[in-house]
Amino acid sequence: MSQQFIDTARQPTSLSLLVRQVRYEAEGINSYELVHPLGEQLPPFTAGAHIDIHLPNGMTRQYSLCNAPHERHRYVIAVLRDEAGRGGSKALHDTLQVQGLTTVGAPRNNFHLAADAKKVILLAGGIGVTPMKSMAHALEAAGVPFELHYCARNEGCVAFREQFDTDWAHGQLHFHHDRGVPSDGLDIAGLLREPEAGTHVYYCGPSGFMKACAAATSHWARGTVHFEHFKAPEPEPASVSPAPAPGSFQLKIASSGVMLDVPPDKSIAEVLDEAGIHIETSCQAGLCATCKIRYLEGEVDHRDYILDEAEHGQWLTACVSRATSGVLVLDL
Template sequence: MKLTVTAARKEPGDVLVIDLKHTRKPLLPPFEPGSHVDVHLPDGKVRQYSLCGDPTDLSRYTIAVKREDVGRGGSAWIHDAVAVGCTLPVSAPRNHFPLAQREGPTVLLAGGIGITPILAMARALERQGKPYKLHYFTRSRALMPLLSVIERELDCSTVWLHFDDEPETREDLEALLSTPSSDAQLYYCGPPGFMAAVDRATAHWPEGTVHFEAFQPPEHNDAPPEPFTITLRDGTVVPVAADTSALAALRAAGVLLMASCENGVCGTCECGILEGQPIHRDAVLSKEARTHRFIPCISRATGVLRLDL
């Protein structure tokens, strides 16, 4: 879709909040909390941004983009070039971070710009009258994006704000997450250090109760990549060199496999595993999905991996 920027405002933490509308259609495709869209940039890059607006207001999509000068260049271009009146090609929403329809309490954790999908979840839970707690962590109040929206739209009794530079607001994640309620569901999103800390603190939570979305794949300090082999359903053999991704090797072999981020965070290129030992490096698949699904843009394998392609 070619959407027009109808509003753009700066938020603390070097974040640009952008409203997007269709010039001809009054309503955009519906989305659920946790959804994201692909934004296609002029140089051919594709970047994923969570929808942080109200899922009941389909007159517009709202995204929030944190400027990352040492990133891959997409956020810097958006900050420098996007203004009211600009047109951006935007995909329909996709959701790899759905909010489960459960009756038990929900715990929402956000670190910095990770508030974007979490805010949509909090809105939905509040509208449904379901119990939830939102814990939002940043280095300081002056760097907390979307705080004014939270204070205006959410019940303050369900929100806890935590700042590194305000000792009275600090919260130890290990203590906060030490005793999970038997029917609680946890959702979290944020920068890599925050994600790793929550992952450690929830290692003892029951399987299926912890859900996350990462903006970057986790760092891997294991041995250098080794070559491996992919086989397809028809028996075609696809060698994958040590310096080549499985996605690139599959494309070179003529496999038409869609991809978007090519960084292991969007799930567009996900496919099935029939046999073999994958080395998962993505930030998308759940523990259960990793038994039979594969993200070829970033993950690898040992020996021979047979894919459902």
């Protein structure tokens, strides 16, 4: 399939959009339709893209666009209210109201559809369905065969059911309800046991779902498996005493030669900001690549969940990355 090229350099960095509609989609899930206040077209996006929502309380959160990429008149996101979360989803549910304005970042995509896929398998766990829905629309439009497996606790937790219950010429949709018992849901390992030539797999969902998908695709060819975390994975329990926290290191700014000390309790982004070098940040958890910086020298302890192996050779995420060498030279 062909992928639309988007010149991000020409896009505005932020937009003030009108909340045209708030719609109840499923248990705890609302969708939000955002449009230009004057009815103008919005910057284009590709399937898998997300936008930053800047909330009135100062929080910034990332949400996948779930509508069809050919739609230039609106952005649609869906948000699960997480009572046990960091407060972003609750703030959004409480503050985004119809006819209100909200500031959003221009679309960014770290979860692209592969241009050479002959078939695509989409695996969605809960609210992880949002990027998959946009991908389904794009694949349908491109005529690429796909399967979408939507895993949810029960029927009441399925968002966008009316839109999914339509005639798809190129896609097959399957709903799996486990009633809170994962073993009663989709047999992910069985589904993905035999890799198919030309087939790509995409998955997104909660921690346990992500682990199951990772295990089930471990034998698939490199470059055919793609995933996106919507929250930082829970750390594995340590079988031995945890290693001590990494110590301090130095940053060298390549353009000026300025040296900056990074203590154990501060991130690279925080130290740069204190030195008057502003780096845009968003998730603060290594999930969105907003704070991606090129480094020229040094050894990096990459703690992100967004950059691939090739990118790790020249990029770091300033919100979570640390150094295992004494000095990191940044291309700033």
